[in-house]
């Protein structure tokens with residue numbers, strides 16, 4: 001299943017490469033990775049969605065390995081936390097004037113917007129959870145998608161809760177989690 | 187005060203307490219070499235950059251201080267790569283300093299440009315590309331701090347040529363600012379209590395002592411803990427020396443070539459206390475059947491090692507010495523008589539197969555030779571090894587009493603490590619007797635460093651175990667490929683002449699009765715010496731757990747008559 005991590009990293013050249021290289025080296029499969037600035041100019045924030053076939057066990061490994069990188073400041077697993085996750089997509093659909101109305105209606109249902117209109121195509125901008133965007137793409141597909149671009153998921157937990165850390169030795173590390181992990185051993 | 191980048195580099199390196207560096211100059215690091223002349227640092231000119239890397243590594247392991255190796259850009263830096271990976275796998279603190287083409291040329295395939303930070307990203311603890319002189323002070327201070335703290339490891343600094351010559355204001359940084367790098371010092375109390383609960387219930391506990399015990403300087407704490415709880419101590423290959431081999435609680439080495447009673451103890455234990463070790467496949471054998479009855483406590487400073495290979499019940503993340511010291515007052519005294527008797531029984535059964543009981547049949551066997559070396563040196567020499575059969579035999583038969591005298595490439599298994607690491611170790615301990623034990627294959631990989639030893643007057647003795655085979659590979663072909671020998675039969679040069687051509691006194695030994703005399707001659711002869719032993723060609727290292735087999739499925743040495 002997919003797990004979502006938020007990593008705060010130092011805003012320095014090459015850090016993205018270090019993170020990506022680590023996932024490759026430890027044989028983890030990145031589903032999506034979004035990086036951007038934060039309120040602090042010295043810190044960047046990454047949202048990484050990773051396929052974890054072994055569930056929490058893999059999640060632990062990913063977190064612990066991220067901490068090995070000197071430039072990684074903090075890592076949270078927000079997979080099971082109440083959080084807001086968003087993906088932004090631009091979808092170019094091949095439609096002439098006669099079918100624009102149909103695209104318009106679909107967009108309205110998904111609270112998406114048409115941001116460009118040309119003679120033979122329109123660009124739809126959609127934000128939302130992955131599922132929502134996936135759903136919209138499926139409905140647009142029969143009309144003819146010319147190209148599509150997605151930012152990959154970004155996430156933020158709701159309220160004061162910041163997600164869990166699976167690192168043994170961390171102050172807020174929960175012992176029970178660890179027993180749970182040990183029991184999942186193959 | 188303004189200084190050039192190269193001067194700033196040396197200002198910082200000298201402040202780290204560095205007295206010796208190992209390296210090789212070239213176009214992209216000439217300003218560094220030029221500035222070096224003004225600083226109280228001894229430079230050892232090697233014959234190949236791999237040698238510099240292993241020397242710095244050997245120096246670090248023997249001294250506990252950070253070693254330093256240098257090379258120029260491109261081929262100079264890529265020649266370091268094997269040595270960097272070796273240091274990484276064995277958590278050895280080495281700072282590598284490479285020259286790089288000028289910053290404005292980067293990415294343009296300039297002469298001798300190689301993406302060294304890219305190449306070394308996965309084999310360093312951290313690395314830096316420095317493009318400006320004013321970055322150097324901070325980077326160098328951070329690099330040394332990262333290399334030696336937490337779980338130590340190699341750090342590489344790639345310095346562009348313009349940054350070496352440009353001027354910058356020099357101010358030595360008072361501290362390092364690394365918000366994301368905070369190695370844990372102590373394990374939380376709640377975790378310690380969980381561990382104590384498991385220790386209280388244990389009837390058949392075993393301690394697995396790894397390299398972390400030595401890195402953390404926790405040898406005495408370990409002895410204290412083991413004695414108080416009467417827990418037998420098994421060692422990993424790199425953990426040898428962390429617990430005195432002669433101690434009644436010592437089980438010796440575990441794993442693929444570990445002792446029978448040691449592996450049996452692990453497989454039958456009800457509690458494993460893994461201290462600063464990482465459950466490498468060479469010590470666990472088949473993970474599915476590994477220590478099936480044991481609860482597991484893992485003391486480790488690197489959290490990514492926890493649950494990596496073996497799923498543990500209680501991880502204690504922190505500096506090992508602190509964690510053990512915190513545990514000692516929390517645990518009771520035990521005697522575990524029954525358990526120790528059981529292990530001793532296994533031990534005496536296995537001892538009957540020992541090659542040490544073989545009579546002299548006129549042939550040279552490496553185990554006997556290593557035992558002789560151990561006796562002749564009072565067990566007190568620093569021993570480095572190359573990789574292969576001789577390495578395992580040296581681990582088995584040169585019993586280690588004291589810490590940091592055993593230097594071997596464990597994680598990477600790098601052939602060619604023995605001689606250069608011995609030279610490095612000599613710079614750390616010039617008064618100590620040092621022997622490099624090598625195979626004929628591995629010795630040839632870095633034998634050019636003999637001249638380095640001569641040039642530096644390094645007092646290292648080399649013992650080549652010449653079986654005219656790539657012995658360990660031959661052994662695997664014998665056991666697992668029905669003796670189809672493929673590319674293991676090795677012609678060797680006349681090692682005595684090779685040594686003498688380098689200006690190194692040498693002797694060849696072919697008979698058991700000449701062994702001691704030769705060792706004593708080498709010990710008395712000042713400076714580097716080479717002894718070539720023509721050993722039994724097709725002997726095999728026993729016991730052996732075949733790769734992937736369960737730890738208690740050991741091949742044992744056939745009894746004498748069967749041979």
Ligand SMILES: Cc1ncc(C[n+]2csc(CCOP(=O)(O)OP(=O)(O)O)c2C)c(N)n1
Nearest residue numbers: 574575576599601625626627628656657658
């Ligand atoms: C650089 C490198 N290449 C290949 C190997 C694979 N290897 C492991 S042991 C061994 C044989 C070593 O032979 P030798 O140096 O003669 O030592 P012996 O095993 O005979 O004691 C080889 C080829 C290695 N460990 N390192």
